[in-house]
Amino acid sequence: MTWTIHVANASGRLDGLVSPIRAAIERAQARAEAVTEPVDLDVVIQAWPGRVIAHLGHAGYAPTGDMIQLTFDPANSNCAQNLGEPLERTIVHELHHALRWRGPGYGRTLGEALVTEGLAGHFAQQLYGGPPEKWESSLDAEGLAQAASDAAAAWDDEAYDHAAWFFGTAPAWRGYALGYALVGRHLAARPKETPAKLIHAEAASFRDTLKSTFG
Secondary structure, X not given: OOEEEEXXXXXXXXXXXXXXXXXXXXXXXXXXXXXXXXXXXXXXXEEOOOOOEOOOOEEEEEEEOOEEEEEEOOOOOOOXXXXXXXXXXHHHHHHHHHHXXXXXXXXXXXXXXXXXXXXXHHHHHHHHOOOOOHXXXXXXXXXXXXXXXXXXXXXXXXXXXXXXXXXXXXXXXHHHHHHHHHHHHHHHXXXXXXXXXXXXOOHHHHHHHHHHHOO
C-alpha cells in the first residue's frame, strides 16, 4: 500500500525540512505496518506558524480515514530538532486515528474521544516505548480521579466541550491524560491485547475500567 505525500510549500517556509520530514514518514510507516494492515493514505505536509504544539514545533491531525495532516512552524525553535522520533510518534498517533476512522470513527461522545486518544497514545508507546508524552502525563493521581469522576458522569454526552477537555487550561490536556491512563489500565488487565489489535474496539468496552480502577 502507498502513502502519498503532498507538500504544501508555496511559501517556501518548509525549504530544508522536507527531506527529514519525508524520512520520518517512511520510518513511521514501516514501523506501523509491522503490526497493522497496510493502507493507502494521503499525508499532507504544511507550514502554519503558531498552530503547533509549542515544545515540539509540529502537530498532527487525522480528519478522515484517508488522510493525516502534519503541520510545522519552522520559526519555532523546537521544530528542526524534533523531526526524528518525536515526529514519528506524532505520525503513528495520527495513523491510529485514521485507521479508527475506518471502523467506529473518532467518536461523538466524551467517552469515545477519551478511548480514541488513549488508544492512539498507547499505539505510539507500543511502537516506540519511552515515557508518555507531556499531555499524557499532565495529571497527578488526584487530578486523574477527579477527571474520571467527571467523565463517568458525562461519558455518553455528545455535547461535551472537546476544547475544554483536551486543550483547556484548567488543567491543560485533561482528556489526553485521562484517556491515556484509562487505556493503560485496560491493557494492564488484558496482557494479550495491544493498541494495534484494538483499533476498532468499541469505547463501551472501556467503561468498566473507568468505573473499577479510578477512585
